[in-house]
Amino acid sequence: MAGDLASAAGDYRLANRFFDSVLTRQPNLVGVRFNRAATARFLGELESAEMDYDAVIAVDPADSEAWLNRSHLRRQTSVRNHIAQIETALGGDHPAWQHRMRLLYALAKEWEDLGHVAQAFAALDAATKLRRRHLDYDIDDDLAALAAIRSTFTSSTLASMGEGFSGAAPIFVLGLPRSGTTLVERILEAHPDVVSGGEMSAFARALEHCAKASGFRGGGKHALIPFSKTLDPVMLGEFYHALASAGRDPSLHIIDKLPLNYLYIGLIAKALPRARIVHVHKPPLAVGWGMFKTLFVQGYPFSYDQVELGRYIAAFHRLMDHWSRELPGKIHHVFYDDLVRDPTTGIRELVASCGLDWNEDCLSPHKGATANTSHSAAQIREPIHTRGLSGWRDFAPYLAPMRKAMLAEGLVTE
Numbered sequence: 001m002a003g004d005l006a007s008a009a010g011d012y013r014l015a016n017r018f019f020d021s022v023l024t025r026q027p028n029l030v031g032v033r034f035n036r037a038a039t040a041r042f043l044g045e046l047e048s049a050e051m052d053y054d055a056v057i058a059v060d061p062a063d064s065e066a067w068l069n070r071s072h073l074r075r076q077t078s079v080r081n082h083i084a085q086i087e088t089a090l091g092g093d094h095p096a097w098q099h100r101m102r103l104l105y106a107l108a109k110e111w112e113d114l115g116h117v118a119q120a121f122a123a124l125d126a127a128t129k130l131r132r133r134h135l136d137y138d139i140d141d142d143l144a145a146l147a148a149i150r151s152t153f154t155s156s157t158l159a160s161m162g163e164g165f166s167g168a169a170p171i172f173v174l175g176l177p178r179s180g181t182t183l184v185e186r187i188l189e190a191h192p193d194v195v196s197g198g199e200m201s202a203f204a205r206a207l208e209h210c211a212k213a214s215g216f217r218g219g220g221k222h223a224l225i226p227f228s229k230t231l232d233p234v235m236l237g238e239f240y241h242a243l244a245s246a247g248r249d250p251s252l253h254i255i256d257k258l259p260l261n262y263l264y265i266g267l268i269a270k271a272l273p274r275a276r277i278v279h280v281h282k283p284p285l286a287v288g289w290g291m292f293k294t295l296f297v298q299g300y301p302f303s304y305d306q307v308e309l310g311r312y313i314a315a316f317h318r319l320m321d322h323w324s325r326e327l328p329g330k331i332h333h334v335f336y337d338d339l340v341r342d343p344t345t346g347i348r349e350l351v352a353s354c355g356l357d358w359n360e361d362c363l364s365p366h367k368g369a370t371a372n373t374s375h376s377a378a379q380i381r382e383p384i385h386t387r388g389l390s391g392w393r394d395f396a397p398y399l400a401p402m403r404k405a406m407l408a409e410g411l412v413t414e
């Protein structure tokens with residue numbers, strides 16, 4: 001339908017007008033109402049989104065995505081929450097494990113909002129175990145790939161690759177999920193010379209295209225890593241720019257906020273020599289907790305087991321340390337805790353690191369917040385705050401497996 005097409009194109013206001021028109025005539029079409037709730041959430045119209053999710057659940061209580069999305073729209077309170085409803089739904093006989101899993105994530109979030117740590121973690125622990133049990137995933141394969149990237153892209157290898165496409169100056173905002181990348185994106189997007197492309201997969205797609213065009217015949221990531229150092233950086237940069245800039249003002253700096261671009265920093269630096277790379281850092285246990293309590297739509301399969309998560313975060317830090325050594329001065333590191341404690345200083349340094357002139361609008365990114373489809377869609381409507389700095393500490397006693405894994409990797413100390 002027209003609303004779905006507009007939503008897929010990123011025009012959420014137009015999508016909602018189509019949805020409004022349909023629902024005026026047929027108010028009980030729960031699929032359309034669910035889609036309108038989603039677009040309202042992206043636009044920050046959170047009360048409208050909650051009313052639509054309420055209506056979806058009333059007609060179709062088995063729509064567990066609606067339950068989960070509704071729980072994340074706002075901070076639940078002791079007088080306004082859905083805990084009793086969720087617990088009743090969990091007592092039902094719905095056969096799908098995904099249904100129970102989403103309800104458990106919703107329950108964990110609402111108990112956490114109310115400050116009931118034990119109940120929140122019990123629900124979350126059950127949810128993550130359920131999710132992990134249904135994943136076919138081997139973390140050692142991922143860790144081997146990260147190690148291969150480090151051994152392949154050394155300073156000497158990078159120096160031998162030559163310079164790439166100089167006709168673009170995108171800004172890559174990257175780091176682990178839940179580390180503050182959306183906040184940094186919003187700060188930069190408030191600048192009049194910048195536009196955000198969101199979480200684009202453009203670089204990975206450009207890499208895949210150029211590899212095939214250069215004779216790569218498959219074999220997975222472990223074959224692609226060594227092959228990718230033979231690619232023409234000009235071709236890679238040009239193809240990336242064509243994908244990333246399509247439909248956008250070419251005079252603006254484009255933000256590419258896909259967290260996983262940390263895998264490609266060496267190739268990004270060579271293919272796009274004018275690119276700015278911003279790494280957002282949050283303390284290991286804090287970001288680990290943020291990831292562990294998030295149900296990702298796709299990707300990050302290591303985040304549903306505390307030990308695996310601790311091991312992956314340690315490997316991620318080794319990779320980022322590697323990039324910093326091999327590409328000195330290329331990466332601007334933003335420490336989330338410092339940024340929210342002293343926004344003025346941190347934002348001025350961030351803006352300067354991206355080669356931008358100072359603009360006061362960057363100090364108030366929430367005022368001009370545009371549509372956002374990330375897990376932070378609701379939070380970005382608030383002014384910069386420090387509430388998230390220590391929330392994980394309430395759960396520290398329950399994070400012993402993650403901490404132990406990080407200790408074994410030398411990432412944290414006693």
